[in-house]
Structures are given as C-alpha cells and as structure tokens.
Amino acid sequence: MKPPAVKYARAGDVQEAVALLREHGADAKVLAGGQSLVPLMSFRLARPSILIDINRVGELDYIREDNGSLLIGAMTRQRDVEISRTVADAVPLLPQALHHVGHVTNRNRGTIGGSLAHADPASELPALVTGLAGELVVEGPKGSRTIVAEDFFVGTFTTAMEPDEVLAAVRLPRLPAGTGVAVEELARRHGDFAIVAAMAAVHLGSDGSVDLVRLAASGVDSVPVRLHAAEAVLAGAQPTAEVIDAAAATVADSINPTGDVHAPASYRRDMARLLVKRAVAAAVERSGVQA
Ligand SMILES: Cc1cc2nc3c(=O)[nH]c(=O)nc-3n(C[C@H](O)[C@H](O)[C@H](O)COP(=O)(O)OP(=O)(O)OC[C@H]3O[C@@H](n4cnc5c(N)ncnc54)[C@H](O)[C@@H]3O)c2cc1C
Incomplete structure (x- = not known):
C-alpha cells in the first residue's frame, strides 16, 4: 500500500519546525x-494533515560528550x-541495543x-534511555525543557511532549570504564x-561487589520499564548466581505485560525474568573490576 497524499513542509531549523507545528x-x-511514520501512513493507522520534514535541520545531527554525559x-x-567510537566509549550499551533495531x-x-x-x-x-536514567531535551514555543525518561514515556506511542514541541536531543550519563553491558532479546527473527x-549495565567495585547497576525491559508494559526492584537486590551485593536469581525473581512484580498474537502475558512475564537473569550474568561476566 502507498501512503495517501499529504501536505508537506520542510523546516530549515528547529524554530521553523516548532512554528510550523504551531501553525x-x-x-x-x-x-x-x-x-x-510512513508504514503507519501506508496502513492508514496515521493520517497526519501535513508532514513537517526535519531532515535538513543539521543542528539536530550530532554526537557530543558534554560534562560527563553523552548528548545526541x-x-x-x-x-x-x-x-x-565516542558512543562505544561513553555508553557501550547503546551500540549493542541498536544492533537489534530492525x-x-x-x-x-x-x-x-x-x-x-x-x-x-x-x-x-x-527502554535503554529509561534504564540509564536519560533525559530528553524538547524545544517548543516557550523554549527548551528537559524531561527525565521515566516521565517522558507516558503510554503506548505517547510521550509527555506537546503537539507543538520537537524532540531536540537525548542526554545519557556516561558509564564508568569497566562497566559490563548486555542486551538479551526474544524475537522471531533477527531484525x-x-x-x-x-x-x-553492571559495574563492579574493587571487592567484586556491584557498585552500579542499571536494568530495563521492553515489551512488558505500555511503557519501557526500569527494573528498580531488581537493581536494589543487586546494588552492593556480590553478584553470585543466587543473588542474580533473586534479582530476576522481582521482575514479575515490576512489569505489566499484555498478551497478543505473538505471546500471552504469562509467557512475556516468564521470559522477562529469564532474559533479565541472562543479561545481568552476561554484564557481570563482561565487567572489568576497577582497582
Ligand atoms: C522493517 C523495520 C523493522 C524495525 N524494527 C525495529 C526494532 O526491532 N526495534 C525498534 O525499536 N524499531 C524498529 N523499527 C522502527 C525504527 O527504529 C524507526 O526508525 C523508529 O521507530 C522511528 O524513527 P524515524 O527516524 O524513522 O522516525 P519517523 O518514522 O519519521 O517518526 C516516528 C514518529 O516520531 C515522530 N518524530 C520523529 N522525530 C521527531 C522529533 N525530533 N520530534 C518530535 N517528533 C518526532 C514522528 O512525528 C512520528 O510520529 C523498525 C522499522 C522497520 C521499517
């Protein structure tokens, strides 16, 4: 199917994009x-009155280190x-996660x-931005505002952005050197x-205990989920198999999956526990102990 005819405007900069959205x-x-967006339009699941093209807005295309964080x-x-390389060095979880995107x-x-x-x-x-406590920088008619990830994602396909706001950037805290990272997925086919x-993402202190842990899951709720309870079990502990099991056992209560044609809710719940367990074990394995 082809998308229906739609009006089109090209923005030259962020302010013009905001003005066009407002108009x-x-x-x-x-x-x-x-x-x-284009597949959704082709299936008539999205029917915008006009597309505001921001592909020529060069000021939104950058990767930068900024005061202990990565700004994209x-x-x-x-x-x-x-x-x-900047991303791989600052937030190595990001390239790993992107490898699974389509x-x-x-x-x-x-x-x-x-x-x-x-x-x-x-x-x-x-999920990654939520798990790493990232921040979203949004530009609107009243200027710029920053929204923490757990407040930004408010429902399925719904964010805290206003219709006349443009997402300008995402800020992620740099992970300490030696942080082990892992992404575990259940998908029917790669892509x-x-x-x-x-x-x-797990970092171990010099005594081998967990001094930083960030965990997230997707496909398990109407929003991406940071797994705070599992993080609390691991924080400060030696990451033994028993402790990792105990952390994964908290996952079922932190999520609220629904069933669909791919899997019932109970299966998603079980898989989330298993995949968190595998991801933590792999991240621990890959982490380098800092002297
Ligand atoms: C075959 C295929 C497989 C895929 N597999 C995966 C996958 O495994 N995992 C995954 O996460 N994604 C997957 N995707 C989706 C892909 O990651 C998209 O690139 C992404 O979801 C949307 O990014 P986009 O730049 O293409 O945005 P668009 O399609 O152009 O826009 C998406 C939505 O975001 C809005 N939007 C875009 N940019 C801004 C902005 N700066 N400010 C405000 N609103 C904005 C648009 O208005 C629209 O509502 C897949 C897509 C395809 C076609």
Whole structure:
C-alpha cells in the first residue's frame, strides 16, 4: 500500500519546525527517518494533515560528550550512533541495543529522536534511555525543557511532549570504564521487534561487589520499564548466581505485560525474568573490576 497524499513542509531549523507545528495544529506530524511514520501512513493507522520534514535541520545531527554525559541530537541516524567510537566509549550499551533495531537499511534512515518520540514500548531505545536514567531535551514555543525518561514515556506511542514541541536531543550519563553491558532479546527473527528484551549495565567495585547497576525491559508494559526492584537486590551485593536469581525473581512484580498474537502475558512475564537473569550474568561476566 502507498501512503495517501499529504501536505508537506520542510523546516530549515528547529524554530521553523516548532512554528510550523504551531501553525498546523495537532494533526501535523514531524517527519524524521520515516521508518515508523510512513508504514503507519501506508496502513492508514496515521493520517497526519501535513508532514513537517526535519531532515535538513543539521543542528539536530550530532554526537557530543558534554560534562560527563553523552548528548545526541534527535536527527542523528541510528547507524551513525551504532558505529560511533565516542558512543562505544561513553555508553557501550547503546551500540549493542541498536544492533537489534530492525536492519541496517532501517538504521541508515531511522533517527535516534524518531525512535524515542515514537515511544513504542517494544522498542529498544526507549527502554535503554529509561534504564540509564536519560533525559530528553524538547524545544517548543516557550523554549527548551528537559524531561527525565521515566516521565517522558507516558503510554503506548505517547510521550509527555506537546503537539507543538520537537524532540531536540537525548542526554545519557556516561558509564564508568569497566562497566559490563548486555542486551538479551526474544524475537522471531533477527531484525524483528523483540517480543521481550532486557538490558543490563553492571559495574563492579574493587571487592567484586556491584557498585552500579542499571536494568530495563521492553515489551512488558505500555511503557519501557526500569527494573528498580531488581537493581536494589543487586546494588552492593556480590553478584553470585543466587543473588542474580533473586534479582530476576522481582521482575514479575515490576512489569505489566499484555498478551497478543505473538505471546500471552504469562509467557512475556516468564521470559522477562529469564532474559533479565541472562543479561545481568552476561554484564557481570563482561565487567572489568576497577582497582
Ligand atoms: C522493517 C523495520 C523493522 C524495525 N524494527 C525495529 C526494532 O526491532 N526495534 C525498534 O525499536 N524499531 C524498529 N523499527 C522502527 C525504527 O527504529 C524507526 O526508525 C523508529 O521507530 C522511528 O524513527 P524515524 O527516524 O524513522 O522516525 P519517523 O518514522 O519519521 O517518526 C516516528 C514518529 O516520531 C515522530 N518524530 C520523529 N522525530 C521527531 C522529533 N525530533 N520530534 C518530535 N517528533 C518526532 C514522528 O512525528 C512520528 O510520529 C523498525 C522499522 C522497520 C521499517
């Protein structure tokens, strides 16, 4: 199917994009990489009155280290982030997660901001940003505001952004050197959306105990979920198999999956526990103890 005819405007900068959104109202949609929006339009699941194309807004295309954090502009292509040495060094979980997002051709066009603004609870990037306590920088008619990830994702395909706001950037805290990271997914085929995914970042202190742990899951609720209870079990503990089991056992109470054609809710719940256990064990295995 082809998308229906739609009005089109191209923004030259962020302010122009905001002004166009304001002018055209809630039925206008930002067009970034088009990898989610265009298929939705083709299936008539999205019927925007006008597309505001931000592909020429070069000021939103950057990867930067900034005061102990990694700042990525919303229009940065997913593939550019996946292969960036700066990203691999600061937040090594990010390239690993991106490797699971669709196929290289999708990631060549798809943007970091598009994936986050789309807010699919099955997506990897919203879960990663939630798990790492990232922040979303949003530009609107009243200027810029910053929203923490757990407040940004408010429901399936729904964020805390106003219709006349543009997602400008995401900020992620740098992970300490030696942090082990892992992404574990259950998907029917590589490149498909995961049925359930779990992500872990673990740093061990000089005595081998966990001094930093960040855990998240996708496909298990209407929003991406940071697994606070499991993190609390691991924090400060020696990451033995028993402790990792105990952390994974908390997952079922932290999530609220629904069933669909791919898997019933009970299966997603069981898989989330298993994938968290595997992700934590792999992250511990990969972490380098800091003297
Ligand atoms: C075959 C295929 C497989 C895929 N598999 C996966 C997968 O496994 N995991 C996964 O996470 N994703 C997957 N995707 C989706 C992909 O990651 C998309 O790139 C992403 O969801 C949307 O990014 P985009 O830049 O293409 O945004 P678009 O499709 O252009 O936009 C998506 C939505 O976000 C809004 N938007 C975009 N940018 C902004 C902005 N800066 N400010 C405000 N609103 C904005 C748009 O208005 C629209 O509502 C897949 C896509 C395809 C086609």
